[in-house]
Amino acid sequence: MTPSTEANPATSGETPRRLLIVSHCVLNQNAVVQPLARSAGVMRSAAEWALDAGYEIFQLPCPEFRFAGPHRAGASFDDYNTTAFHSSNARLLDSVIRHLLRYREAGYEIVGGLHVQGSPACDPDTGNWVTDLLDAAAAAGIEIRQLWQLPQTATGEFRSGDSQVSFGDPATRRCYPDDATSLTPAQAERRAALAATRIIGPTLPVNRTGARHA
């Protein structure tokens, strides 16, 4: 194969390029469980916010669609907190992480993630998929310092500057809903450790989810 002579896109410009990791359905509402779609296809305000901010977009696969297909029923954190779902996530993340590393090695700054408040998989606070993603990213040395979210509103309108759309530092995530009933012993231990950290740690601005279940 002939090597490409195309300039490296991330390092040829004056400013470093910034990559935003985006939950699949932010760009493709066809993937969500019905009747939860909040637009005909793309969530325009969120996509335009990301582009206006100068972020380039890395769209994640939809873990629920890959696991259960287009006709799946609405589900809760506990419904998806299964070995089978986490194993499916691990298979997806193997490729996702390798791609993110390629972006980073090409000079991109990975600025954070844009996820979906209230989703059992993609809620930035307690979503199963987001937890698996952040764990895999950390294990690979990818630091993610900021999360945003489509707000849990009827329209999902993403208003720049609205405190509701900024989740904050992922280090403050609870990882598991307070009413979760499916935690493994290791997850319960982690939840307790996270809770202890929050009690003795500084107060950080975090916008948490009200209702947990989609």
Place this chain on the structure above:
Amino acid sequence: MPETEVDLRRWRILLLSHDVFTTPQAGPVVDWAARHDAGLYQLPLPAHALRPRTPAGRSIPPRVAELREEEAGLGAVFADIASYLSAGYHLLGLAITATTTRTAAGRAWLQRVRRLAAETTGQELTTWVLPALPETLQP
């Protein structure tokens, strides 16, 4: 999550090459998708993209294992698309950047994508090179 009273989906999906969202074409594509009620589905990073460089600045070609990984990633996407099609959705096509077809590696990637699309969905993948996207669409 809040439920809506009606199904807002319009059952349309447009595939994008990974680099659409790294170019100035991204804004117009989002606008187009919003006006045409389409969801956007970004294809995974091709094996030839964002390659490590030689000291002379030339990109190092992908290894066989990386091409296999690319094929597996595309295969998973088109398995999703086949599920969508069987559920009644419409695949509008694939939008790519002009950069894609400027290199031999990009053209070979496009051939692989179109072959996989045909094999898994049974339909020929309509392809547009941005900024060209059709103003009118068949439902």
